[in-house]
Amino acid sequence: MSERVLTPRNRGFLFLDSHPTGCAKAVTDMWQACPDPAEEPEGPGPVALIIGSSAGYGLAATLAGLKRAGIRGVMVSFEKAPTERRTATAGWYRTAATAGIARAAGRDLVFLNGDAFSDAVKDEVADLVERRFGGRLDYLIYSVAAPRRTDPDTGATYSSVLKPVGGASRTRTLLFDDRGAPEVREVETAPAEGDDVEQTVAVMGGADWERWIGHLAARDLLADGFATAALSYIGSPLTAAIYRQGTIGAAKADLEATARTLDERLAKTVGGRAVTSVNGAAVTQSSTAIPGIALYTGLLRGVLGDGLVPPVRQLAALWDQLTGAAPLVLDDEGRIRLDRWELSEDVQAAVAGRWDAATSDTIAALADLAWFRAEVRRLYGFSVPGVDYTAPVTTDVPWPEHTP
Template sequence: MSERVLTPRNRGFLFLDSHPAGCRQLVADMWQDCPAPDHVPSGAGPVALIVGSSAGYGLAATLAGLKRAGIRGIAVSFEKAATDRRTATAGWYRTAATADLARTAGRDLVFLNGDAFSDTMKDRVADLVEQRFGGRLDFLIHSVAAPRRTDPDSGATYASVLKPIGRADRTKTLLFDEQGVPEVREVETEAAGGDDVEQTVAVMGGADWERWIDHLAGRGLLADGFTTAALSYIGSPLTAAIYRQGTIGAAKAHLEATARTLDERLGRTVGGRAVTSVNGAAVTQSSTAIPGIALYTGLLRGVLGDGLVPPIHQLAALWDQFTGAAPLTPDDEGRIRLDTWELADDVQAAVAERWEAATTDTIAGLADLDWFRAHVRRLYGFSVPGVDYGAAVTVDVPWPGQAS
């Protein structure tokens, strides 16, 4: 196994390497931050499938499910191992750390690495549910943010884009130079054209979520009362043109329509439920790619401070609703709203005021830049408190269940 001293190398918000010890500590911190349940789950625990388990809200769903609900089951993600030139992806290291926590907690959680869109992965999961977990699945959380998807039936590959619909959009965005100096700049994103909307919906809409349900139902693996959620985001009017009213927004609308269709079907067939979970803003690897979101999130933190609700707390609340510890309370569109703290009128008014005032000269006094920069670095295992970044670390960490 190779050991290296790792220093962060990045191009904008994208880092070339990840730090295994930092990723492990980050997972441990999330576990510690997750509220303990009023009653410790006993017995084998419900069987859950988390699709997209290694990052962002999917990682929070996995950790909160383990600690809050005592889940067992299967977690699916798509990560890359270390090579001679690069470390493994951050999600690879986070998954290894999550597996150790699950084992310590006495929970049987199997981690699969591969293309969640493929029928091959769906067959692997169905076989595991059938052979290892008693042939019945209680919960499914779908949390996949991907740039492309290959349709298993047609073989066609679709690519998602981040574009407004109807006309080009100009928005403020936040950038940092190589020395970490912030800049507020206006950027223009061209309008969606051709089949951009259809392609993005094919990747980020509800098609794959529904295909998972079809696949598992076809094998007779949905337990009575089976409940499923796809994780989503609505966000602020300040970012609506590029997000909720753009190509990604069209995909989210398709996801919500899929939830309503699945909810009716599951209620009729297994007495189950399907919802979307609308989560609040967070610094994630996918969100930093969206123009304006970095600026908005930094300003939101500047307004709320510690009142910004972390993903692990939001997903703990979702698991409480799933398991009956709290009422399952979807809105009229079938959405569980875990974002009300963000979209409160007074919060949005304060963020909008700061947005208007934000320039390169003023941004340091309006946004919590230290918090934002640290959280971007932590996505890759850097700037995590308690980690000795001067020490050499082993980068060849085995995938859970594989020998070193």
């Protein structure tokens, strides 16, 4: 076992190491923040597959599914183990903590670490559902953000990019210098060119989600009434040029089109359904890489304060709608909307006013910078209340074991 005192080392919003105790405590805090169900789930619980279960909204889906619906099943993520030089990734430690919560709750969750885009992982999941979980899957939550995907049929590898479509985009972004002082800066992002859009859609669109459903259906593993949801985001007009109208937005549009195709297919075959769930803004390892999102999220928190709805509460609402504990409410495009609190006219007007007024000199009064910086650090297990960061910590935490 390797024990050492860990201090945060970062390059911008990317941290080089993760704190095991802090990551575990952050998961426990999320678990406690998830609302309790009106009635405790009874029986063995529905069988769920969550793809992308170790971070962001996928982690929130896992914890909320445990508490609100009593799920069992298979959780898939792709994380790096600890080495002599580096800690494991934060998602590795979060997965270990989530496994502990599942055991304490008496729920049978299996955690697989592997490339969800590969057919080998799809086969492993199908085998587990068949052997361990009665051969029937009730729910699939798809929450994947990745830089690359290799197509199992062709062997071609596609790369996703964050670029506007149709012309360069200038937006404002939030940075912190080496002393931690905030800076509001305008940055320009070059437009998509060549096959950038097609490559990004191939990675982040609906192709892999559809392949998962097809793979499981071919093994006759979809239960009657099977439901699946892919997690998505629309966001504010302030970030639309780089996000919803950019390459990632094209991928999200493809994801939503895939949902409509799958919904028709599942309705005919198993009386099931497929939807996209449009979630609200959050500080995640994926979102901090998008120009302008840091500034926007900090300002949004400045406007809403504690009214900003955390991911685990949003995903609790998603599980309630999927399981029938609450009515399923869809917009005109067939999407579950968990972002209405963010995109209301009064909230967006208030954020836009602060956006226009934001400079390096004024940002501290307009955005909740302390909250934002702490949220970024908490992604890696730092700045978590109740953790003694002066104490040595064991970094060699094992991946949760499971019997075949």
